[in-house]
Amino acid sequence: MRYTINARLIYDATDGTLTLANSDAPGSQLSITASALLCFFLHNTSIVSRDEVLQKVWDDNGLTSSNSNLNQYLSMLRKTFRHYGIDNIIISVSRGHLQLNPDVHIQMPAPAPAPALEIPPQPTPAPEHAITEAIDTPQTHGLCWYLAGTGMLIIALLLVLLSMVSGSTLLPVALTPIHHSQCELLASDVMLHSVSETTYVKNFDAVLQRLNLKCKPGERFIFDYLDRLETNGLGRVFMAHCAMNENNPFSYCNNYFYYSWKP
Structure with a gap:
């Protein structure tokens, strides 16, 4: 903002x-x-x-x-x-x-305009005597149930087809190594598109000092601003402090959130 x-x-x-x-x-x-x-x-x-x-x-x-x-x-x-x-x-x-x-x-930044609400046209009510006849006629009861069942079946089929057509494969988050003098540091590509690398490293160092953490061989950090909510101007942040081994680069991680700094 x-x-x-x-x-x-x-x-x-x-x-x-x-x-x-x-x-x-x-x-x-x-x-x-x-x-x-x-x-x-x-x-x-x-x-x-x-x-x-x-x-x-x-x-x-x-x-x-x-x-x-x-x-x-x-x-x-x-x-x-x-x-x-x-x-x-x-x-x-x-x-x-x-x-x-x-x-x-x-x-102040201009607020985003609220989307216009479209009010569908109201159907013209049927005459009162016609409604009474529909309710009182047994044949009408059967026809209504038949039409309702057919409609539900059509809607279910459309939902199945829609899910098959629009279904997409979940993609993993892409992580990019960031140059740091002491730590092995990774950032998401989305994060790097919204902030410069210099600012990113500076804020990472500030959080690292706040948590009193040190960089050690065999460990790596993932640091992300996430949604960066502006409550009191302090953005919500996430950091993972992970151990590595030959089979799993993220075998064990301590996760830190916001300003409570509790793993």
């Missing part, structure tokens, strides 16, 4: 990059926590308390919150945006409250 700030700076919430509107390459990239903090204020433009910010950005995502951490990342955001000519992207309000600077113009 992209936000246009002051009509000249584009912030991409999926990878935390900041790009000038007239440039093709990002000028800088926010850390995961700094990006989460900025996203919180983009979605909460009114005055908020510091406790609410700490709860939503840190505590709710399993991170250790403190006023010193908040001050550090506020300073980081202000310094980064000052580089682009935007002073005090987040301002301090009296009594320990904060707010996205009201003088900063944020253009």
Whole structure:
């Protein structure tokens, strides 16, 4: 999801990059926590308390919150945006409250239009006396059951034919080796189409440090952003830490999800 700030700076919430509107390459990239903090204020433009910010950005995502951490990342955001000519992207309000600077113009992404609903034409109701006759006539009962059974049989046959025609073979996920100085690292081709390899390795190193994991011979990692939901700006991630042997390259794996970091 992209936000246009002051009509000249584009912030991409999926990878935390900041790009000038007239440039093709990002000028800088926010850390995961700094990006989460900025996203919180983009979605909460009114005055908020510091406790609410700490709860939503840190505590709710399993991170250790403190006023010193908040001050550090506020300073980081202000310094980064000052580089682009935007002073005090987040301002301090009296009594320990904060707010996205009201003088900063944020253009939110346009929501996708909802599909139009097609209302089928309503059939003209039959005269009341005709309905009464159909219900009261035994021959009509038999004809109705015959037509209903025939219709169900035709529908079942169509469903079988449709499943045979449209059935497709499930394909395995394609994994590509990524150059890393210490780890054997694999990424899905879908992942590499949505993010640069440099950003991918940088985020992998951050997660590896967060989990306090080390690279060892005979082990490999699979790292993926998956759907990258933007709750508080923190994307949902997946990492598998796998042992290898000659018969199975993924014989045993510890899997880590989101920010709970529990295998």
